[in-house]
Amino acid sequence: MGAVQPVCKGCGQPIWSNYLRALGATWHPEHFICAGCGQIIQGSTFQVHQGAPYHSECYNRQIAPRCVYCHRPLVGEFLVDYWGQKFCREHEQQFPHCAYCGRLVPPQQQEPGAEAIRCSVCRSSAIEGSTEAKPLFSRVIRWMNSQGLMYNNLRLSLDLCGRAHLNDLLREGNIGHSLGATTSAMYTQNGRLIRTEINGIAVLQGLPAILFQGVTIHELGHVWLIVNGIHQLPSWAEEGFCELLSYRYYQETNTHEGRYHSLSKERNTDPIYGDGFRRMRALADRVGFPTLIETLRTTKRLPAF
Known part of the structure; x- marks a missing residue:
């Protein structure tokens, strides 16, 4: 009995020439395409989301969560606070914490001369009078x-x-x-x-x-x-x-x-x-x-x- 012919996951047809292995399957090289832009993924670097491959650039632009403070894509390790906000790890040391809820307070939210550091969320419901x-x-x-x-x-x-x-x-x-x-x-x-x-x-x-x-x-x-x-x-x-x-x-x-x-x-x-x-x-x-x-x-x- 001859060897089993590999089948392309992209088109479902047998592969008779060069092929690649990725995501637990075999592919015609021209059918291993980015789910974000529809273009061929060349090289060995790509991202996966819900089982589909993406160019790294497409993943960062379309899929990756964004830092709530600087809005950059969060690709590597990142932190999540009690409120579910995701942010770059380095901000933990860069920004002070809100005195009342623990959220980080970036410079644009800080109140000059304030008695306590407050985030915009706590400030929005503050009892002032x-x-x-x-x-x-x-x-x-x-x-x-x-x-x-x-x-x-x-x-x-x-x-x-x-x-x-x-x-x-x-x-x-x-x-x-x-x-x-x-x-x-x-x-x-x-x-x-x-x-x-x-x-x-x-x-x-x-x-x-x-x-x-x-x-x-x-x-x-x-x-x-x-x-x-x-x-x-x-x-x-x-x-x-x-x-x-x-x-x-x-x-x-x-x-x-x-x-x-x-x-x-x-x-x-x-x-x-x-x-x-x-x-x-x-x-x-x-x-x-x-x-x-x-x-x-x-x-x-x-x-x-």
Whole structure:
């Protein structure tokens, strides 16, 4: 029995003269053509996309993904961020990260003199004044109420402030973290706490809307603890409780941004905010969130671990 005659994958006919092997098949040289331009591929260098051959130039022009920052074709190794954006590896060292979402911020997006590095996405939803803040503030208060957290008709005020003022508030001993503060005055007699008056909450100006809501909820968590006379929690429990509230809110939004901030809390390595959050989430999972709230409200302590 004679040798099996090779068949060209391009035309389906037997090959009686020169042929080439590529992509697991045999071809007439003139039938090994670029799927992009329809011209013959000569030489041994070509790209493959969905099983079809391309000239390298055609592949780069028509198929290769583009760097979101410099728009060059991404042919070799490249990086992909949480948001699915693809970019050249070298940009990771060239551009700073957005303070709020982790995206890279190329020079054309950077704001001269800004207090924080923000990408164009976060800047597009930034809460810069009371017009944008008031409806979101009302929304998160309603959400807190839906979670069983009431404020006994307390008039809650919100102050959007710059970084310097927020740092001053935190240095003065007010409760909070780097993006927000709960301002209050404590009154004592003979070394014993008589009452605590809440002045309001302060949130850093310019946060993207979803982060603004999460930070506001965290601070409202502090307010609820104060209103209910819960003063004896260790720092990890108080901050962990407030972080748990904002985490639950982010989860309920069911958005890409909400999941990003949820994941940031899950991965936070800080012993107070990160470990505290994880311990409080585990406690809430074990006893149930409503039981956690009711136990705190009635006993001023955490449920037994």
